[in-house]
Amino acid sequence: GIQVEQSPPDLILQEGANSTLRCNFSDSVNNLQWFHQNPWGQLINLFYIPSGTKQNGRLSATTVATERYSLLYISSSQTTDSGVYFCAVDAGKSTFGDGTTLTVKP
């Protein structure tokens, strides 16, 4: 099946810093989504982005499907951004990466 690799596995930031999370996938995909799992376990959909660039406030995402990667940018990070960020792809079957655990310190 398709392989999904996220990096870095862990990231610690000071409040106000910017960060880039990466998702590499091993085959062509029909769709790609980014999720945030907050410290209470809730999974929130951030972006549906099989290709191109999208922005939502301080967050933006870019997927380069031909090169099989996606990037999630977080600018001016806040403590509420802490949690785990997952990339999920669909190549006939939904597959999640292992996530990037982000800790934003005040």
Next chain:
Amino acid sequence: DAGVIQSPRHEVTEMGQEVTLRCKPISGHDYLFWYRQTMMRGLELLIYFNNNVPIDDSGMPEDRFSAKMPNASFSTLKIQPSEPRDSAVYFCASSPLLVNYGYTFGSGTRLTVV
């Protein structure tokens, strides 16, 4: 809309007992997904439905697991008999389409089998 509603939020049961997890998707969403999250295996897709019909159940780990969707507003995931290794958080998600729309997840059911 109240979002995807799962019940119960927490379930503790003894090994060998039957467990039923419930999910109400967002009205108008044609797709419903069941996922399991564990530390060892991460988030895994168990099964998904389109218009109440199971499309792919290849992720269901064993015959002890079964899922049904009797109508557009209700789905169940049943484990019979339950085992300690089934302990996990089980999520339900729904989506209006398989493409162009993201998934909306419920709050999950934390299952502990002792």
